Amino acid sequence: MEYVYAAMLLHSAGKEIDDKAVTAVLTAAGVDVDGARVKALVSSLGSVDIGEAMATAVAAPVAAAPAAAGGSSAEAAPAEAVVEEEEEDDGAGFEGLGSLFG
Numbered sequence: 824m825e826y827v828y829a830a831m832l833l834h835s836a837g838k839e840i841d842d843k844a845v846t847a848v849l850t851a852a853g854v855d856v857d858g859a860r861v862k863a864l865v866s867s868l869g870s871v872d873i874g875e876a877m878a879t880a881v882a883a884p885v886a887a888a889p890a891a892a893g894g895s896s897a898e899a900a901p902a903e904a905v906v907e908e909e910e911e912d913d914g915a916g917f918e919g920l921g922s923l924f925g
Contacts, residue, residue: 825849825852825854826845826849826860826861826864827864829845829848829849829852830845830864830865830868830873831873831877832848833845833848834873834874834877840865840868840873841865842858842861842862842865845861845864845865846858846861849861
């Protein structure tokens with residue numbers, strides 16, 4: 824993951840994302856750099872618009888949050904079911920303690 828972070832840092836700083844720059848960032852962060860991973864990252868980012876990818880990645884969780892909070896009942900039902908199951912399991916071994924907390 825630190826390899827991707829190095830590329831994002833370089834992009835944010837307006838620097839060229841190449842083998843040498845990614846290696847320098849990782850080395851400065853104290854990471855034991857794997858040259859093959861650096862080359863693979865730089866190669867895979869060659870055709871990617873990093874600014875657009877970052878904007879899309881940031882917007883996706885923000886857009887999903889309202890849907891999860893008040894979205895369709897089909898989406899909300901599994902989450903509620905999991906919470907209810909956890910609540911039932913929490914009190915199974917401690918009979919009588921549930922009345923202390925409401």
